Amino acid sequence: MSEKTLFDKLWNSHTVADLGDGVALLYIDRIFLHERTGSISLIGLEDEGRAVANPEKVFCTMDHIIDTVPGRSDTTTMEGGREFIEMTRQATAQAGIRLFDIGDQRQGIVHVTSPEQGIVLPGLTLVCPDSHTCTQGAFGALAWGIGSTEAEQALATNVLRVEKPKNMRVTFDGELSAGVTAKDMILHLISAYSTSGAVGYAVEFAGTAVSILSMESRMTLCNMAVEFGAFTGMIAVDEKTVDYVEGRPFTPQGALWDQAVKDWEDLKSDSGAKFDKEIVVDASKINPTVSWGTSPGQSIAIGETIPSPESFTERNQNIATKNAQKYMAVTPGTRLNDLKIDAAFIGSCTNSRLTDLRRVAKILQGRKVAKGIRAICVPGSTKVKQDAEAEGLDQIFKDAGFEWRESGCSMCFFAGGESFGFEERVISSTNRNFEGRQGPKTRTHIASPETVAASAIAGHICAAADLEEV
Amino acid sequence: MEGFQTINSKAIPLLLINVDTDAIIPSREMKRVSKRGLSEGLFAGWRYKSNDSRELEPDFILNDPEYNGAKILLGGDNFGCGSSREHAVWALHEYGIRVIIAPSFGAIFYKNCIRNGILPILLSDQNIEPLSGKELKINLENQLINDDISFEIAPADKEMLLDGLDDIELNLKHVDDIRSFENNDRVKRPWAYL
Numbered sequence: 001m002s003e004k005t006l007f008d009k010l011w012n013s014h015t016v017a018d019l020g021d022g023v024a025l026l027y028i029d030r031i032f033l034h035e036r037t038g039s040i041s042l043i044g045l046e047d048e049g050r051a052v053a054n055p056e057k058v059f060c061t062m063d064h065i066i067d068t069v070p071g072r073s074d075t076t077t078m079e080g081g082r083e084f085i086e087m088t089r090q091a092t093a094q095a096g097i098r099l100f101d102i103g104d105q106r107q108g109i110v111h112v113t114s115p116e117q118g119i120v121l122p123g124l125t126l127v128c129p130d131s132h133t134c135t136q137g138a139f140g141a142l143a144w145g146i147g148s149t150e151a152e153q154a155l156a157t158n159v160l161r162v163e164k165p166k167n168m169r170v171t172f173d174g175e176l177s178a179g180v181t182a183k184d185m186i187l188h189l190i191s192a193y194s195t196s197g198a199v200g201y202a203v204e205f206a207g208t209a210v211s212i213l214s215m216e217s218r219m220t221l222c223n224m225a226v227e228f229g230a231f232t233g234m235i236a237v238d239e240k241t242v243d244y245v246e247g248r249p250f251t252p253q254g255a256l257w258d259q260a261v262k263d264w265e266d267l268k269s270d271s272g273a274k275f276d277k278e279i280v281v282d283a284s285k286i287n288p289t290v291s292w293g294t295s296p297g298q299s300i301a302i303g304e305t306i307p308s309p310e311s312f313t314e315r316n317q318n319i320a321t322k323n324a325q326k327y328m329a330v331t332p333g334t335r336l337n338d339l340k341i342d343a344a345f346i347g348s349c350t351n352s353r354l355t356d357l358r359r360v361a362k363i364l365q366g367r368k369v370a371k372g373i374r375a376i377c378v379p380g381s382t383k384v385k386q387d388a389e390a391e392g393l394d395q396i397f398k399d400a401g402f403e404w405r406e407s408g409c410s411m412c413f414f415a416g417g418e419s420f421g422f423e424e425r426v427i428s429s430t431n432r433n434f435e436g437r438q439g440p441k442t443r444t445h446i447a448s449p450e451t452v453a454a455s456a457i458a459g460h461i462c463a464a465a466d467l468e469e470v
Numbered sequence: 471m472e473g474f475q476t477i478n479s480k481a482i483p484l485l486l487i488n489v490d491t492d493a494i495i496p497s498r499e500m501k502r503v504s505k506r507g508l509s510e511g512l513f514a515g516w517r518y519k520s521n522d523s524r525e526l527e528p529d530f531i532l533n534d535p536e537y538n539g540a541k542i543l544l545g546g547d548n549f550g551c552g553s554s555r556e557h558a559v560w561a562l563h564e565y566g567i568r569v570i571i572a573p574s575f576g577a578i579f580y581k582n583c584i585r586n587g588i589l590p591i592l593l594s595d596q597n598i599e600p601l602s603g604k605e606l607k608i609n610l611e612n613q614l615i616n617d618d619i620s621f622e623i624a625p626a627d628k629e630m631l632l633d634g635l636d637d638i639e640l641n642l643k644h645v646d647d648i649r650s651f652e653n654n655d656r657v658k659r660p661w662a663y664l
Contacts, residue, residue, distance in 0.1 A: 147582040157641040196548040252661035260661035416498035
């Protein structure tokens with residue numbers, strides 16, 4: 001009974017009160033907000049005459065609504081965007097909350113800037129009214145997405161009422177093939193076990209193929225735990241975690257650092273810990289994977305053919321397949337390689353960090369984006385952008401024909417401002433291929449940044465390994 | 471929030487799997503910093519003929535005059551998956567939806583429903599399909615649909631819906647627990663505090 005999972009340890013160490021029926025009052029260590037769903041929480045609180053309990057543990061960034069075009073200002077391509085920006089500025093100032101505003105090096109996508117600044121740490125609870133907060137579980141933290149009303153609750157009381165999910169472990173055994181990334185791992189998992197495969201579970205990712213991943217790739221893996229239906233994803237703390245966290249602006253220093261590192265040694269599942277569900281995946285069998293449909297579960301390896309609706313015996317799956325194929329204008333039996341693309345997008349909280357951009361730059365070096373294709377790169381934070389520029393990566397992207405943008409969520413979703421065109425086919429390093437996600441009737445294929453870069457060069461969906469030598 | 475009352479209404483069948491919150495309310499319909507004025511954008515991508523018009527798409531189920539004023543929505547597996555946007559729930563509520571019946575829900579969406587007066591009911595596909603278009607009576611107190619189909623709900627969620635309770639008020643009843651946790655924790659994990 002003393003053998004515990006990582007999730008149980010995080011849960012127990014934050015339980016303020018057991019409310020019965022599996023519900024606990026959990027202590028919240030960090031709260032992150034952004035201008036779209038955060039401003040409304042602060043204003044909601046203000047309307048009720050309530051205050052933020054501990055403003056020093058609350059952070060806010062501008063990422064969802066601000067433009068990413070060079071020379072941006074408070075005026076946005078999205079109609080009404082200025083209101084979100086100004087209200088966020090006003091509400092955070094009034095509450096005494098740190099804001100990473102336009103022009104600040106720390107400005108960026110929540111789940112890029114938070115780790116970069118040392119705001120998420122192993123063993124902490126962190127919540128944000130953003131579903132991809134699970135990204136930050138990569139640090140052995142309990143980080144999950146909440147609604148705006150729940151954010152009000154956390155802001156006002158430092159605690160959240162949460163029903164405890166069950167424990168699941170997904171073990172990626174074996175070695176990844178060359179050119180296969182964390183993005184391919186998670187797309188492969190979701191396509192095999194469905195987008196509701198982890199509903200009701202907190203998922204720990206483990207195994208040799210996970211432990212060799214860089215912290216940035218671990219974030220990619222955890223990022224899409226929500227697309228797997230999970231409450232959140234997480235990975236045990238190891239040397240890589242500690243090395244990544246050390247010396248960042250909000251990381252503890254001196255004696256506090258020493259104690260923290262010691263405390264973090266226990267942030268792993270005990271060897272005999274029992275999980276309610278276990279999935280084992282042979283990592284060596286994973287190939288570069290791309291979505292063909294309108295749900296992340298509708299993904300296949302690049303060389304495979306798009307399935308026929310009849311291959312799904314369950315009626316709902318059959319209908320969903322038909323609808324998705326109609327929307328995406330793809331036919332059963334076609335290979336993804338045969339699909340010509342109109343645009344390529346590299347960015348988002350899934351894949352926009354420095355190591356992502358370095359890997360892409362290697363592919364782009366000496367190559368050009370195919371004629372007529374719009375290719376865009378949006379670094380995940382202003383710091384990522386500056387670091388990339390210091391290494392000259394921006395020049396490689398630009399020489400290849402990519403637009404080089406300011407940081408933000410950008411065209412990961414269409415908010416009424418910028419978008420990809422009507423019925424355009426886009427290959428994208430983002431996490432959602434929902435109908436209309438990137439523009440009116442836009443057809444999104446999600447993939448690793450490597451596959452996005454290779455496809456931009458080839459003009460059709462293409463794995464990096466299949467590009468001609470430079 | 472008002473307490474949840476017994477609902478009598480026709481059930482609108484939207485029996486698709488993975489209906490995400492982008493479909494329930496597209497980003498482009500979240501135009502202001504407000505919880506109100508969102509129902510016009512509800513299912514905008516499916517409900518209207520194009521992005522720039524409000525001309526109704528006659529084939530979309532919500533536009534069927536038979537379901538005018540209906541308060542119950544039937545959905546497929548993983549209903550409300552995707553983005554955490556509470557706007558999806560605010561839009562549904564403002565439109566008049568009070569009950570959603572589906573085999574499973576997106577986790578954040580489910581909690582958002584409970585906090586905004588919408589009852590999410592878990593039922594299997596096989597049990598949902600026969601309810602399509604039927605007049606239903608939903609009694610949360612007894613956890614019954616039409617007095618004969620029972621459903622489960624966590625007691626805390628039920629209480630929150632029935633009494634229209636507010637989390638902040640409930641949490642503040644534990645203010646002593648929170649203080650004592652903090653005091654101990656600051657000693658135990660001083661590195662966790664900024």
